[in-house]
Amino acid sequence: MTAPSLEVSGLAYRYPDGTQALYGVDLRIERGERVALLGPNGAGKTTLVLHLNGILSGGLGSVTVGGLPVAQENLLEIRRRVGIVFQDPDDQLFLPTVRQDVAFGPANLGLRGAALEARVAAALEAVGMSEVADRPPHHLSFGQRRRVAVATVLAMEPEILVLDEPSSNLDPAGRRELAEVLRSLDVTLLMVTHDLPYAMELCDRSVVLSDGVVAADGPTRELLADTELLARHRLELPYGFHPSADPAP
Amino acid sequence: MGAAHTRGLYRPGSGPVYALPAHVKIVAVVAFVFAVVATPATAFPAFALHAGLILIAVRAARLPAGFVLRRLTVELPFVAFALALPFFAAGERIVVYGLTLSEPGLVAAWNILAKGTLGVAAAVVLAATTRPYALLEGLQRLRVPSIMVQIATFMLRYADLLTDDLRRMRIARESRAFTARHLGHARIVAAGAGSLFIRGYERGERVHLAMLSRGYTGTLPDTGTVPATRRDWLFAAALPLLGALIAAGALLGAA
Incomplete structure (x- = not known):
């Protein structure tokens, strides 16, 4: 039996200013699962994400990725295994051309030459962005930039892809295109969002994080049908959206 | 563009x-x-x-x-x-x-x-x-300190974003019927510049975070120079x- 892609147990964290953000989070994600992490603003979603690759640490509990504990001595390998796509692609794409940016991660891992080029080509191919490789990121549309941002972490061949609000600021077509890309990837996926229909479209399983603890964990369709649960955690379905009316995947 | x-x-x-x-x-x-x-x-x-x-x-x-x-x-x-x-x-x-x-x-x-x-x-x-x-x-090839080359690289990359921010803030001001007419208005324009600085600073932190997440250790890998x-x-x-x-x-x- 292979180790789960992600195992978080008893994770608690208090920021240096005294704000307690996580109060003991337990979460296990098997290889190949697609999971939505739902929760209102301030629930601790971002804090949890930043623990997954060791940017934040020092609280209680543990995180392991593909069996490897997140610890100082494993940091480079952990950051290869956990690919975080941040909310604003302009934060992620900081180099002059798309190609250089996609190469940045694997180059930090020591890849050079033909092996590096192959990685970059494969990652851009996976998100359908091969033809923009030599363009500067600021010449791309927002949706294209987000897909390139996904490619920048795919190029590191991660064990788990973590997306922070992947659908934010996308137009409907960009949203659908990104969904198609994400569905086509053969990788474990954790999607942080409060876009509930998007969670339903892409993830069979959802986890509700609220006030620093996992408040619910189950099939997305069931969670979204539980209006009382949603209301307790400041989650709301968009007007006119009924989870039962949605076509089964 | x-x-x-x-x-x-x-x-x-x-x-x-x-x-x-x-x-x-x-x-x-x-x-x-x-x-x-x-x-x-x-x-x-x-x-x-x-x-x-x-x-x-x-x-x-x-x-x-x-x-x-x-x-x-x-x-x-x-x-x-x-x-x-x-x-x-x-x-x-x-x-x-x-x-x-x-x-x-x-x-x-x-x-x-x-x-x-x-x-x-x-x-x-x-x-x-x-x-x-x-x-x-x-410059990087000529062994100019990497940190200075990186600062200049980021400046080039983000200058456009900052000018866009500045333009949006000006449009938002003018949409609320503001035009700088006399010296007293300098305070308002200066406040805009201040908030632009804060935004730039915060973006810097987010970029750094995103770089760390992809294994950045302090130097940009040289992958492209001829x-x-x-x-x-x-x-x-x-x-x-x-x-x-x-x-x-x-x-x-x-x-």
Whole structure:
């Protein structure tokens, strides 16, 4: 039996200013699962994400990725295994051309030459962005930039892809295109969002994080049908959206 | 947005000078400037020869003369300073066309003008034929401290975003019927600048976080720069070597 892609147990964290953000989070994600992490603003979603690759640490509990504990001595390998796509692609794409940016991660891992080029080509191919490789990121549309941002972490061949609000600021077509890309990837996926229909479209399983603890964990369709649960955690379905009316995947 | 292709001093084109690796060109231009500066101010024929070298470089780079002349206007403030020198400098005075001028002042003015113009012209050729990012990669190859190259890289990348932010903030102000009419409004504009600074700072933190997440350890991996061949070095060395010969000739002639 292979180790789960992600195992978080008893994770608690208090920021240096005294704000307690996580109060003991337990979460296990098997290889190949697609999971939505739902929760209102301030629930601790971002804090949890930043623990997954060791940017934040020092609280209680543990995180392991593909069996490897997140610890100082494993940091480079952990950051290869956990690919975080941040909310604003302009934060992620900081180099002059798309190609250089996609190469940045694997180059930090020591890849050079033909092996590096192959990685970059494969990652851009996976998100359908091969033809923009030599363009500067600021010449791309927002949706294209987000897909390139996904490619920048795919190029590191991660064990788990973590997306922070992947659908934010996308137009409907960009949203659908990104969904198609994400569905086509053969990788474990954790999607942080409060876009509930998007969670339903892409993830069979959802986890509700609220006030620093996992408040619910189950099939997305069931969670979204539980209006009382949603209301307790400041989650709301968009007007006119009924989870039962949605076509089964 | 299309303007970003030609933003800055770069002029899209092709040819042997464009094809040279950036670090080779940087070394050639800096060495040439040293040769020019080493030439004694009164060795007038030497400056004509230096100017000839620059003309050849402009031709080799296939830059139009008008373009180079327009770019040279950047040195105008120094020209104004140089022109004032003959009037105000001390020393022996001579009469030129009815004006009483200081002779050392005249030589100093010529010195600034000639050396300044040659240096700026060489820099114009460099900047016009080398993309801004290639210049930075060249500096990195030349072992300029990595942190400085990275700062300049980020500045280039994020300058557009910051100007966009600034433009949106101005539109938002004006949409609420604000126009800066008198000095009292400076406070409002300054507050905008302050919030732009905070936004820039916060973006810097987010970019850093995203970089750490992809295994950044403090240096940008060099993946794209073109190594220079011996031919590149020889071709580029022609400018500073000939410049050095001219300077040496002038120095020996003066001795």
